[in-house]
Amino acid sequence: LSMKKLEEKGVIMQKGQLPSSDFEPEYIAVCGSNAYITLQEANAVAILDLDNMVIKGIESIGFEDYSMVPVDIDKKDDAYNPKTYPTLRGIRMPDAIAAFTIDGTDYIVTANEGDAREWGDYINEDERDFGDGATSPTGAITAENSGLKGKVVFFNADDYTSLDSDIDYLYGGRTMTIFRVDGNNLTEVFTTADDAERITNEYLPEYFNASNDNAVLDDRSGKKGPEAEAVTVGEIDGKMYAFLALERTGGIMVYDITDPEESKFVNYINTRDFETVISGTEEYEDGELDKWVTGGDVAPEGLAFISANESPNGKPMLLAAFEVSGTVALYTF
Incomplete structure (x- = not known):
């Protein structure tokens, strides 16, 4: 292309x-004769024809x-306070990817984490501090018209293609998205929208958008939120x-995707221990001491599903690797 x-x-x-120097392949999922490769920073998925060993499509995931x-x-508002912004979009930038087949049709599912390009320095x-009266890169979002008080990290769109100069962009979608494979193209059929933030707040209101190295409410809201990291299917x-x-807040969201276009949330599993914390030596902007989380399973990085046929006890299992706590959790269903 x-x-x-x-x-x-x-x-x-x-x-x-050139694409050869700009693309950063991240994860791969295989289904049938195709491999699907996330190009995270480019906000795209490449489709590799395994029979002919050629890239037959590169698709934006929106x-x-x-x-x-x-x-x-x-x-800075220390609460779950979601709002809509007419000129704001989240660049999905997929990290992990999985593939599955339903009734002969192939689908892929992406974990939309977001990631900045980093080369040397x-x-x-583009971080903007609304507490100091900053505006968004386009100037459309201001402290006055939005009520924002904290820092927000935007995508610096200077020198990049395919973006609208009238739109402000964030890193990541805080979502999972399902696409139907239509030949060399991908068609979106489902996205989790605001589920990750809304549901984690319902389960853990005191730790909404906490990071994986602290238990501070709202800490990641101005960046990538709960941060969709890994995805698998079974x-x-x-x-x-x-x-x-979810890498930052922690935990695993479970969706019934039997009918991909009507996918439904069914459970949220979080085995992190937010109460087991110690006071650190670093201070946040508000002067409070940092709280380093030490308990439970913290920061899921990778998932692996074990089918009932492959399981040693005949029950489906899910393995999760947690990079901050250095633990591996096994869940049975």
Whole structure:
């Protein structure tokens, strides 16, 4: 595909860079004769034809539209306070990916974490402090018209293709998205929208958008929120499920994806111990001592599903690796 065609498809590339040097392949899922490769920073998925060993498509996976989907981007209000913003979008930027087949049709599912390009001293983040009267990069979002008080990290769109100059962009979608494979193209059929923030707040209101190295309420709201990191799929009792790991807040969201277009949230599992904390020596901006989390399973990084046929006890299992706590958890269903 030419640079022009990639730009027309909405693939995000740095101007003046070739795809061969700009793309950063992240994860791979295989289904049938295709491999699906996330190109995280480019906000895209490449489709590799395994029979002919050629890339037959590179597709943008789109954006979360925060003019319609509420999002909490204020770390200073110490509460779950989602709002919509007419000019704000989340660049999904997929990290992990999984693939599955339903009734002969292939689907992929992406964990939309978000990630900045970093080369040496270069990083394309644009942090704005609304507490100091800053505005968003476009100037459309101000402290006055939004009520924002904290710092927000935006995507620095200077020198990048496929972006609208009238739109402000955040890193990541705070979501999981399902796409149907239509030949060389991908068609979105489901996204979790505001589920990750809304549901984690319902379960853990005192630790909403806490990070994986502290138990501070709202700490990650101005960055990538709960941070969708890993995803896998598996069949349990004749139904297909997707498991989405949230790296920062922690825990695993479970969805029934048997009918992909009508996917439904069914459970949230979090085995992190937020109460086991110690006071550290670093101070946050508000002067409070840092609280380093020490208990339970913290920061899920990778997931692996074990089917009932492969399981030693005949029951489906899910393995989760937690990078901060240095633990591995095994869940049975």
